[in-house]
Amino acid sequence: MRIALYILILFFIKSTFANEITIIELHNKSIDQVLIENFENENNQQSKQEIISEDIQNDNDSINLEEKLKIIEEIDETLSTNKVEELNNIWQEINKEEILYLLNNINKINSSVLKNEIISTLASTKIIPNGFSEEEFNRFLINSLLKLGDRKKAYEIIQSIDSSDNINDSYYKQFTLNYLLSTYNLSEACNYRESIKDLDLNSETNFFLKIDIFCLILEEKFDQANLLNALLIEAETIQDDYFQFLLSKLIDFENELENVTFSDNSRNIFLYSAMHRIANLPLNKNFFNIDPINLSMPIILSFATDINLRLKAAHFAFLENLINIDSLSALYQTVDFTYDQLNNPSEVLNTLNGNIEIGMAYFYQLINVQLLPITRLEAIIQFWEFAEENNLESIAYQISKKSLNTIEPSSEISMYGPSIAKAYIMSKDYENANKWLLFAESAVDDKLSISKLNSSKLLLNLYAINEEENLTDILYENLKYMSTNLVDNNEENSNKIEVLNLIFSILNNENENPFKMQKKIQESKEMPALYLLESIRNASKKNNQIKLLFNIILSIDGKKWTDIHPEHLRIILLNLQNYKEGTIINNILLEVLEENKII
Numbered sequence: 001m002r003i004a005l006y007i008l009i010l011f012f013i014k015s016t017f018a019n020e021i022t023i024i025e026l027h028n029k030s031i032d033q034v035l036i037e038n039f040e041n042e043n044n045q046q047s048k049q050e051i052i053s054e055d056i057q058n059d060n061d062s063i064n065l066e067e068k069l070k071i072i073e074e075i076d077e078t079l080s081t082n083k084v085e086e087l088n089n090i091w092q093e094i095n096k097e098e099i100l101y102l103l104n105n106i107n108k109i110n111s112s113v114l115k116n117e118i119i120s121t122l123a124s125t126k127i128i129p130n131g132f133s134e135e136e137f138n139r140f141l142i143n144s145l146l147k148l149g150d151r152k153k154a155y156e157i158i159q160s161i162d163s164s165d166n167i168n169d170s171y172y173k174q175f176t177l178n179y180l181l182s183t184y185n186l187s188e189a190c191n192y193r194e195s196i197k198d199l200d201l202n203s204e205t206n207f208f209l210k211i212d213i214f215c216l217i218l219e220e221k222f223d224q225a226n227l228l229n230a231l232l233i234e235a236e237t238i239q240d241d242y243f244q245f246l247l248s249k250l251i252d253f254e255n256e257l258e259n260v261t262f263s264d265n266s267r268n269i270f271l272y273s274a275m276h277r278i279a280n281l282p283l284n285k286n287f288f289n290i291d292p293i294n295l296s297m298p299i300i301l302s303f304a305t306d307i308n309l310r311l312k313a314a315h316f317a318f319l320e321n322l323i324n325i326d327s328l329s330a331l332y333q334t335v336d337f338t339y340d341q342l343n344n345p346s347e348v349l350n351t352l353n354g355n356i357e358i359g360m361a362y363f364y365q366l367i368n369v370q371l372l373p374i375t376r377l378e379a380i381i382q383f384w385e386f387a388e389e390n391n392l393e394s395i396a397y398q399i400s401k402k403s404l405n406t407i408e409p410s411s412e413i414s415m416y417g418p419s420i421a422k423a424y425i426m427s428k429d430y431e432n433a434n435k436w437l438l439f440a441e442s443a444v445d446d447k448l449s450i451s452k453l454n455s456s457k458l459l460l461n462l463y464a465i466n467e468e469e470n471l472t473d474i475l476y477e478n479l480k481y482m483s484t485n486l487v488d489n490n491e492e493n494s495n496k497i498e499v500l501n502l503i504f505s506i507l508n509n510e511n512e513n514p515f516k517m518q519k520k521i522q523e524s525k526e527m528p529a530l531y532l533l534e535s536i537r538n539a540s541k542k543n544n545q546i547k548l549l550f551n552i553i554l555s556i557d558g559k560k561w562t563d564i565h566p567e568h569l570r571i572i573l574l575n576l577q578n579y580k581e582g583t584i585i586n587n588i589l590l591e592v593l594e595e596n597k598i599i
Contacts, residue, residue: 091125091127091128091129091546092127092129092130093542093544093545093546093547094129094544094546094547095129095130095131096129096130096131096132097131098547099129099140099546099550100140102547102550102551102554103140103144103147103550105554105557106118106147106550106553106554106557107557107558108557108558109148109553109556109557110556110558110559110560110561111553111556111561111588111591112591113584113587113588113591114549114552114553114556114584114588115148117549117584118148118549118550118553119145119148119150119153121546121549122141122144122145122148122153123141123145123150123153123156123157125141135166135167135168138157138161138168139168139171141154141157142154142157142158142175145157149292149293150293151179151182151291151293151294152293152294154175155175155176155179158172158175158176159176173196174207176192177189177192177193177207177211178270178271179270179294180192181270181271181273181274182270182273182274182291182294182295183294184274184277184298186218186274189211189215189274190211190215190218193208193211193212193215196208206232206235206236207267207268207271209228209231209232209235210232210240210243210268210271211271212228213225213228213229213232213247214271214274214275216228217247217250217251217278218278222251225247225251226251229244229247240268242268242272243268243271243272243275246272246275246276246279246281247275249275249279249281250275250278250279269286269287269290269291270291272287273287273291273295273298276298276302277298277302280302280304281304282302282304282305282306283295283298283299283302283305283309284305284306284309285309287299288309288312288313288316292313292316293320293322295313296313296314296316296317296320296322297313297317297322297323299313300313300314300317300323300327300331307334307335307357307358308355308357308358310331311331311332311335311357311358311360311361312357314327314328314331315328315357315360315392315395318395319394319395325398325399328395328399329364329399331361332360332361332364332365332399333364333365335358335361335362335365337362337365341362342365342366342369345362345366345379345382348362356390356392359386359390360383360386360387360390360392360395360396363379363382363383363386363387363396364383364399364400366379366382366383367379367380367383367400367403368403373406373407373408374412374413376403376406376407377404377407377413377416380400380403380404381416381419383396383400384396384397384400384419384423393426394426397422397423397426397427398426398427400423401423401424401427401429404420404423404424405432407420409435409436409439411443414439414440414443414444415443415444415449417436417437417439417440417443417444417453418436418437418440418444418449418452418453418455418456419452419456420436421433421434421436421437421440421456421460422455422456422459424436425456425459425460425463425464428463430460430463430464433456433460434460437453437456437457437460440453440456441453450485451485451486451487451493454482454485454486455486455487455598455599456599457478457482458475458478458479458482458486458593458598458599459599461474461478462474462475462478462590462593462599470586471586471589471590472507472585472586472589475503475507475589476504476507476508479500479503479504479507479514479515480504480508480511480514483514483515486500486598487500487515487598494517494518494520495562495596496596496597496598497515497516497517497518498515498517498566499566499569499592499593499596499598500515500598501513501515501516501517502566502569502570502573503573503589503592503593505570506570506573506574506577523565523566525563525564525565525566525568526565527565527567527568528555528556528568532551532554532555533555533568533571535547535551536548536551536552536555536571536572536575537571537575539551539575540575540578540579543578545579545580548575548578548579549579552572552575552576555568555572556568556572560595561591561592561595561596562595562596569592572588573585573588573589573592576588
């Protein structure tokens with residue numbers, strides 16, 4: 001009887017709806033209108049258009065702009081098609097049992113190069129490996145992408161599937177609704193809910209019913225929302241107190257958060273995130289941990305959210321190219337520090353208690369209040385050291401560039417030349433980097449300074465190469481001429497010398513290796529199982545690209561390059577030279593050099 005009543009009520013309510021939902025902001029939520037654009041992506045698109053336009057202007061033949069663009073698109077399409085075909089072919093070389101074993105055992109990939117490669121490989125496949133049905137393989141791909149943290153690509157795959165007669169139909173529909181809610185496409189989410197016939201009355205969470213109530217709230221149909229909510233409460237075996245709390249906030253009822261528990265693993269978290277944003281309520285770390293890609297921006301823009309979490313989300317968003325450096329610096333400026341705090345950095349550092357986010361904001365503001373160039377530079381150097389300790393140096397280098405531009409080379413600050421050059425290199429300002437390197441070269445004379453200088457030289461040569469140059473060739477030439485002056489030969493740097501020795505031997509095993517390792521009897525770093533090492537070698541020998549990639553990733557699961565046994569690293573680098581004709585080996589070498597603090 002209750003189900004029949006719900007169907008009748010819902011039919012009546014839906015008949016009063018327009019097909020297209022209009023979102024009504026309930027609390028003058030201007031914060032959600034402030035969207036930070038991805039300037040880097042826009043600049044890339046503009047640059048591509050400018051290059052094309054300039055090329056066409058200089059072309060004296062009769063081909064017009066429209067025809068030229070068409071030709072370029074056809075070339076891009078052909079190259080893309082060839083790449084997809086190549087990716088699809090490699091899936092025929094592996095069966096279901098092997099794929100499940102490899103991917104089910106991969107938990108955390110610290111290498112961004114390998115992570116991007118495996119995600120691209122999974123998202124691009126069209127061939128179904130042996131042993132999988134189409135439905136089974138699609139679900140496997142989606143689960144794998146979600147495990148690797150790429151919900152967007154999982155969503156794109158779902159949109160390409162005709163799931164009407166699919167055993168995963170309900171799962172796909174719920175995922176689609178959740179994705180639209182997490183990206184704040186509320187009109188689209190409500191319209192999509194309208195197209196779903198399943199009312200989900202008997203489910204434990206009553207997911208679709210909650211969506212119906214939320215969409216009614218967006219239309220300010222509060223009476224109808226309350227009626228459906230009464231049925232929801234009656235239908236629930238375990239009441240969702242958090243949903244009821246958020247609902248009361250949206251309808252302007254008084255309600256306190258006391259005794260309301262937020263579940264870390266709640267299936268309704270994306271609905272909760274949308275309700276939080278509409279009600280302008282603070283978001284917490286649960287939202288960020290579950291979906292940092294889509295929920296970092298709402299967290300950054302929420303003035304009600306704790307500043308520590310906003311800064312953490314901003315650091316993540318910047319490193320993912322979701323916001324630019326000006327947006328991050330603006331957020332840094334919102335953190336309140338007293339006059340006394342900005343004049344006593346040593347005291348503030350002692351009170352941070354590991355609060356990295358506040359520390360980054362503090363050093364940024366500390367730089368900006370320095371009047372003298374020398375004290376400004378000293379504050380910048382402190383900032384870089386703090387950021388480097390917390391793996392945020394790429395942010396510190398870029399955000400301090402404007403202040404760095406106010407400082408001119410002098411003998412008084414020559415010792416900082418290599419560090420300043422490195423900061424400019426990481427900010428892609430190679431002209432200023434080269435200026436500081438030339439200045440430092442004539443000023444440094446001790447071993448440590450020479451090592452830093454050569455490290456910055458190598459970094460510049462690797463990052464500023466022309467398209468026609470090969471990174472491995474540049475790397476080899478630099479290692480050959482810089483010799484052990486690249487790293488001071490002492491026990492503290494033995495691991496760096498070991499890595500350089502290994503890389504040099506891989507690039508060229510004919511010349512004498514200039515990097516001499518210290519004598520060592522035992523190695524504290526663990527080797528993976530022999531089975532994995534043999535699987536890597538066999539996959540490379542047979543040119544089985546999928547197995548080679550997956551076995552390499554599995555062999556370093558949860559580890560950084562600095563944690564890898566030297567012989568294990570040698571096996572990886574040697575065999576990656578055979579992966580897709582060595583297309584990713586250059587970026588892997590850069591990662592290894594950067595993580596080991598060689599560049």
